[in-house]
Amino acid sequence: xxxxxxxxxxxxxxxxxxxxxxxxxxxxxxxxxxxxxxxxxxxxxxxxxxxxxxxxxxxxxxxxxxxxxxxxxxxxxxxxxxxxxxxxxxxxxxxxxxxxxxxxxxxxxxxxxxxxxxxxxxxxxxxxxxxxxxxx
Ligand code: CMP
Numbered sequence: 001x002x003x004x005x006x007x008x009x010x011x012x013x014x015x016x017x018x019x020x021x022x023x024x025x026x027x028x029x030x031x032x033x034x035x036x037x038x039x040x041x042x043x044x045x046x047x048x049x050x051x052x053x054x055x056x057x058x059x060x061x062x063x064x065x066x067x068x069x070x071x072x073x074x075x076x077x078x079x080x081x082x083x084x085x086x087x088x089x090x091x092x093x094x095x096x097x098x099x100x101x102x103x104x105x106x107x108x109x110x111x112x113x114x115x116x117x118x119x120x121x122x123x124x125x126x127x128x129x130x131x132x133x134x135x136x
Contacts, residue, residue: 001079001080002077002078002079002081003077003078003079003080003081003082003121003124004034004075004076004077004081004124004125004128004135005075005076005081005082005085005117005118005124005128006073006074006075006076006116006117006118006124006127006128006130006131007026007073007074007075007076007085007115007116007117008071008072008073008074008115008116008117009022009071009072009073009074009114009115010065010066010071010112010113010114010115010116011065011066011068011069011070011071011112012065012106012107012108012112012113012114013106013107013114013115014038014069014070014071014072015069016106018106018114019072021106022102022106022114022115025088025102026074026076026085026088029078029084029085029088030078030079030084031076031077031078031081031084031085031088032076032077032078033074033075033076034074034075034076034077034135035074035075035128035132035134035135036072036073036074036075037072037073037074037131037132038070038071038072038073039070039071039073040067040069040070040071041066041067041071042067043063043067046062046063046066046067047063048130049066049127049130049131050062050063050066058110058111061111062111065111065112073131075128075131075132075135081124082117082118082119082120082121082124085117085118086117086119087101088101088102089101089102089103089114089115089117090102090103090104091103092110092113093110093113094107094108094109094110094113094114095110102114102115103115
């Protein structure tokens with residue numbers, strides 16, 4: 001089915017100047033960019049976005065990292081988009097990510113892991129509505 005998913009190119013990857021290389025991977029995989037915005041998140045925005053992780057030990061480091069520089073946020077659309085995008089990203093921990101994935105190629109650590117992607121269709125709806133309410 002045609003789905004949408006939320007993608008964030010994180011501060012580490014924006015700083016590495018690889019937005020275009022990552023967009024090319026989306027496009028080559030048949031994922032269409034249907035909305036996009038570059039922004040520097042406030043702490044409040046980052047905490048709200050990652051609210052599901054609030055009780056995790058890494059929450060504070062995660063939020064601090066996500067507000068450390070500009071991010072590029074996009075909604076992607078295509079066949080099986082949620083899983084297709086997860087496959088492009090690779091495992092959360094770049095040390096475990098398969099060769100040729102975005103995280104294997106561009107990420108440095110589990111915190112500075114280059115990209116975020118929705119993990120399921122329901123989560124994608126919530127995450128897209130959070131940043132692109134006009135798409136809902
Ligand atoms: P992301 O897909 O953006 O969702 C939550 C983020 O928390 C994750 O990517 C990682 O960058 C970060 N994180 C840090 N430590 C962990 C951990 N132990 N498990 C999962 N995510 C972690």
